[in-house]
Amino acid sequence: MNNIIVSPSILSADFANLQSEVEILEKNGADWIHVDVMDGHFVPNLTIGAPVVKAIKPHANIPLDVHLMIENPQNYIEDFVKAGSDIITVHYEATGEFTEDIISNIKSHNVLVGLAIKPKTMPQDILKYLLMVDMVLVMTVEPGFGGQSFIEECAEKIPVIRQNAPENLIVQVDGGINEQTAKICKSLGVNSLVAGSYIYNSTDMKEAIKALKS
Ligand code: DX5
Ligand code: ZN
Secondary structure (H helix, E strand, O other): OOOOEEEEEHHHOOHHHHHHHHHHHHHOOOOOEEEEEEEOOOOOOEOOOHHHHHHHHHHOOOOEEEEEEOOOHHHOHHHHHHOOOOEEEEEHHHHHHHHHHHHHHHHHOOOEEEEEEOOOOOHHHHHHHOOOOOEEEEEOOOOOOOOOOOOHHHHHHHHHHHHHOOOOOEEEEEOOOOHHHHHHHHHHOOOEEEEOHHHHHOOOHHHHHHHHHO
């Protein structure tokens, strides 16, 4: 077994039964649980916030991978830390000139920090932060909704990040990931995969997670 981190997105889960959804993911081999936080401003959709992270935390024995698709993420870091996030990922497009400060703030709470880029953002824009973060998230769809198709050109950013990164940087992709697109991303240097629809639409979740890892 290789060391691919599979982080199923609970955006595709049954929100009325999140406790069992988290337990089922864990039982079926998920490494992390990906939580998509959307504010209706940074992205057009509105989903869940820190109270939901707090509610699922006691039921999760695996790390909560919290993807903040929100404006002014600096105002919410403490809430998400207190709620039990293990990895907090912010978008470069939302942090701009304050990126370094926000990364330091997240790190000061002893959680892992990720920096995400949307499809139109160039990887060169974030190379100077690679030594400061634990993870880079390359979005392979426009953030906002599950169930979209993988944008192939986004995958070209992966080697650029990988070539400029320290060896232990986690490179994650999110959006339109299935067995085929996962293969492309892994061959280019990704070691963490977020997947929503592919996992939840599969007839056998355990096999789907295993297929992403192999
Ligand atoms: C999109 C979210 C994703 C989404 C992935 O903005 O960040 O995590 O849930 O869903 P799929 O795997 O269906 O593309
Ligand atoms: Zn996500």
